[in-house]
Amino acid sequence: xxxxxxxxxxxxxxxxxxxxxxxxxxxxxxxxxxxxxxxxxxxxxxxxxxxxxxxxxxxxxxxxxx
Amino acid sequence: xxxxxxxxxxxxxxxxxxxxxxxxxxxxxxxxxxxxxxxxxxxxxxxxxxxxxxxxxxxxxxxxxxxxxxxxxxxxxxxxxxxxxxxxxxxxxxxxxxxxxxxxxxxxxxxxxxxxxxxxxxxxxxxxxxxxxxxxxxxxxxxxxxxxxxxxxxxxxxxxxxxxxxxxxxxxxxxxxxxxxxxxxxxxxxxxxxxxxxxxxxxxxxxxxxxxxxxxxxxxxxxxxxxxxxxxxxxxxxxxxxxxxxxxxxxxxxxxxxxxxxxxxxxxxxxxxxxxxxxxxxxxxxxxxxxxxxxxxxxxxxxxxxxxxxxxxxx
Numbered sequence: 001x002x003x004x005x006x007x008x009x010x011x012x013x014x015x016x017x018x019x020x021x022x023x024x025x026x027x028x029x030x031x032x033x034x035x036x037x038x039x040x041x042x043x044x045x046x047x048x049x050x051x052x053x054x055x056x057x058x059x060x061x062x063x064x065x066x
Numbered sequence: 067x068x069x070x071x072x073x074x075x076x077x078x079x080x081x082x083x084x085x086x087x088x089x090x091x092x093x094x095x096x097x098x099x100x101x102x103x104x105x106x107x108x109x110x111x112x113x114x115x116x117x118x119x120x121x122x123x124x125x126x127x128x129x130x131x132x133x134x135x136x137x138x139x140x141x142x143x144x145x146x147x148x149x150x151x152x153x154x155x156x157x158x159x160x161x162x163x164x165x166x167x168x169x170x171x172x173x174x175x176x177x178x179x180x181x182x183x184x185x186x187x188x189x190x191x192x193x194x195x196x197x198x199x200x201x202x203x204x205x206x207x208x209x210x211x212x213x214x215x216x217x218x219x220x221x222x223x224x225x226x227x228x229x230x231x232x233x234x235x236x237x238x239x240x241x242x243x244x245x246x247x248x249x250x251x252x253x254x255x256x257x258x259x260x261x262x263x264x265x266x267x268x269x270x271x272x273x274x275x276x277x278x279x280x281x282x283x284x285x286x287x288x289x290x291x292x293x294x295x296x297x298x299x300x301x302x303x304x305x306x307x308x309x310x311x312x313x314x315x316x317x318x319x320x321x322x323x324x325x326x327x328x329x330x331x332x333x334x335x336x337x338x339x340x341x342x343x344x345x346x347x348x349x350x351x352x353x354x355x356x357x358x359x360x361x362x363x364x365x366x367x368x369x370x371x372x373x374x375x376x377x378x379x380x381x
Binding site: 023027030031033034037048051052054055056 | 084085086087088089092120122123126129185188189
């Protein structure tokens with residue numbers, strides 16, 4: 001019986017743990033690049049929100065009623 | 067009956083919805099060359115305003131205008147995938163080439179559109195954000211979905227979307243709209259018909275195959291040539307309007323005068339030469355020079371206001 005967890009695929013698919021989702025090496029590479037680009041964009045967004053907050057509030061960012 | 071999945075079923079299940087696109091394919095969806103033009107004209111719209119705003123806010127605003135422009139391009143490609151597939155110029159774009167699914171492009175474009183508008187609003191002000199949202203709406207809904215396939219005036223009216231970035235940029239850094247950005251809007255708006263119709267004269271077969279009613283296919287090449295000349299006659303003096311309003315200096319006046327006369331000379335040639343290879347060649351020349359003309363006008367304003375080269379023409 002074949003199952004999704006067997007990790008055995010035919011043709012040009014990878015065998016074993018290297019390709020548990022049945023992706024070809026090219027698909028894996030593209031997915032890795034997309035994931036990296038997404039991570040960079042998310043990091044840039046964090047940076048943008050942080051820097052814009054500082055730029056707009058200036059020294060006032062440290063002054064708040066306790 | 068077994069509940070187990072075969073290898074093939076498991077594979078299909080796992081890869082269902084998996085994008086086949088590379089990062090470069092997603093970047094191509096943003097129309098990088100158009101995005102460059104958007105950034106460039108927006109930057110000039112900011113610089114001529116001499117804003118009293120933190121450079122970080124100006125930079126983020128410019129970035130969001132660029133992303134908004136990219137979102138417009140992406141949504142345009144999603145909508146026009148069917149006609150892109152039959153035009154030689156566009157059939158290698160990511161969606162007709164099968165690298166990216168239409169649904170992916172729609173989600174990508176909408177995310178960028180909404181994100182860029184919200185971040186621009188938070189970073190600068192909501193007037194600028196509203197103008198950016200209007201620009202995206204105008205390009206995608208009014209131009210792409212409505213005008214492009216229904217009227218030969220498509221690029222005339224639709225050109226407003228491409229002309230708005232300097233206005234958005236000025237609103238982002240000053241909080242209001244002044245005459246100088248409106249004049250920049252008018253220059254790009256008036257430049258658009260001669261620029262695109264020159265291309266349409268050369269590529270009329272492509273547009274006809276795709277069923278896009280460009281002016282040469284509907285009104286004929288001769289009428290298009292006359293309209294190119296008419297718009298250029300209006301564009302050349304309009305290019306000098308920044309001088310009259312005082313934000314175009316001596317260098318700008320010289321460039322706008324020589325460039326405007328060169329545009330006029332080429333438009334006259336396009337009007338006169340109507341047959342064969344010379345007619346196609348001069349239309350191609352007008353298309354190419356129109357890009358240089360607009361670039362020089364805006365680059366000169368950038369040099370005058372951004373790098374201290376401004377010398378007043380009057381007084």
